[in-house]
Amino acid sequence: MLSPLLQNLIQALRVLPGVGPKSAQRMAFYLLQRNVDGGKQLSEVLADALENIGQCQQCHTLTEADLCGICSNPRRDQSVLCVVGSPADLLAIEQSGSYQGLYFQLTGHLSPIDGIGPEEIGIDALMELVARKPVEEVILANNPTVEGEATAYYIANLLAEQSIKLTRIAHGIPMGGELEYVDGGTLTHAFNGRQQFK
Amino acid sequence: MLSPLLQNLIQALRVLPGVGPKSAQRMAFYLLQRNVDGGKQLSEVLADALENIGQCQQCHTLTEADLCGICSNPRRDQSVLCVVGSPADLLAIEQSGSYQGLYFQLTGHLSPIDGIGPEEIGIDALMELVARKPVEEVILANNPTVEGEATAYYIANLLAEQSIKLTRIAHGIPMGGELEYVDGGTLTHAFNGRQQFK
Incomplete structure (x- = not known):
């Protein structure tokens, strides 16, 4: 019809x-x-x-140029590298305006059950980049899911023996969130990650 | 970014x-x-x-051919013409399998406030088709909205003096619907349109 x-x-x-x-x-x-x-x-x-549109040669995010706008910007802090799992995550961080360093974008997260190992998501390229650049801190901003956490641990293990500061973005109560409706796992993170009141 | x-x-x-x-x-x-x-x-x-894809020359529905599959099908009942307001409405009727006649598809409904008059929605082409074809019944299947009702009344007025049977699809309680949750307008239609119990 x-x-x-x-x-x-x-x-x-x-x-x-x-x-x-x-x-x-x-x-x-x-x-x-x-x-x-x-x-x-x-x-x-x-x-x-x-x-x-292809991958940025340095950070692997989507761009039609060889280097994306962030990697080619000399005013970005070259000593900090933030690892994210997708272009949407990278964009969310950029839009918050809270970060001025460089990125490395993995293609998703480790998931051995689906045959997705370190090379498939670009961890080898991340290691090359860390070795080549004067990186002092790597911020692991993988999603707080099982796969994201596993990927963060895997990268942390690889970098553990280098003299690089390794950090993980804080997990806790989102701004505007109400304790009453927050799940137990998040509350546990919020208590474990509590900080000195200023 | x-x-x-x-x-x-x-x-x-x-x-x-x-x-x-x-x-x-x-x-x-x-x-x-x-x-x-x-x-x-x-x-x-x-x-x-x-x-x-353009309009079918006869019924004005979307097709890449000169005549759509329905208009070019000799087994469709050429004496009944159903007037609908959009290709989605036509498709819904076809999918119900309850109608074997021809269609005429208006481009939306009359809406003088938006500058949409009879010619913009193709009522002149409908009149030509009715004059040209051996149509015995015109079924008005315009949506039961204010614009749809107005369009149905407008067409009914134009056809009133011709010896053509004019019908409107029934409005009432949808199958599987519960009286408790049906609005007053629909209930009024359902009572006014009640039929002999068989």
Whole structure:
């Protein structure tokens, strides 16, 4: 009942995360009926981005240049390196404006059960970078999930014998959070990580 | 902090209905990191669809052919014409399998306040079709919203003097619905439209 090309379009839109059959149908009708220009631009930019965006040679984040804007910025603190698990995590830290050093972006986290080992996520490239750069502190900002914690421990083990300060971002009660609704694991972290009141 | 091309891609994805900044970011990262092939296919199919899909010459629904699969099917009942407001409505009726006649798809509904009059939604083309074809019954399946009802009344007025049976799809309690949770307007329709118990 739908024309073959329209069916193809709805099917193609379903590759997008979080888009099921009904949303894909709505998107297809919207682009064809109401926003042909926006759709054309999406098609062109998407082809361009998939063709040209690759990894930053230094920090492995997504960029169309050889070096990303952060790695090529001489005003960033070259002595601190923050390890993150995804471009979204890197972006969240940048948007907070609280960090001025460099990054290294892993491709996810260790997950031996899925066949994802140290080389798959780029830990060897991280080690090379640490050896090559005058890094004084490595901040492990992996997600506080089982895989993230395992990855952080793995990296910490590799770096343990070098004279580099190793830190982990603090876990505790989020700002604006209410103790009543915070889970036990987070409360435990918050108590263990308590600091002198200033 | 994001590369310009990546920012363009995130911006371009936001033309999709229901996609905000966070979803667009997630989609961009997903396509670039995990599903480059799916992204390329989406870009190609989207360009192809926007280039080639237009209106069916007879019923105005979306198709890449001159006549859609329904209008070109000789086994459909040529004497009944169902008027719908969008391709999604047409698809929903087709999927129910309850209708074997032809369709005419309006481009939305009358909305004088937005400058959308009879010609903008294709009512003149509907009148031409009714005059040209041996139509015996026109079923008004416009949405039961203020605009949909107004559009149905407008079409009914235009067709009133012709010897064509005019019907409106029934409004009432949806199957599986509970009276307790049904709004007053629907209940009123359900009582006014009550039928002889068989």
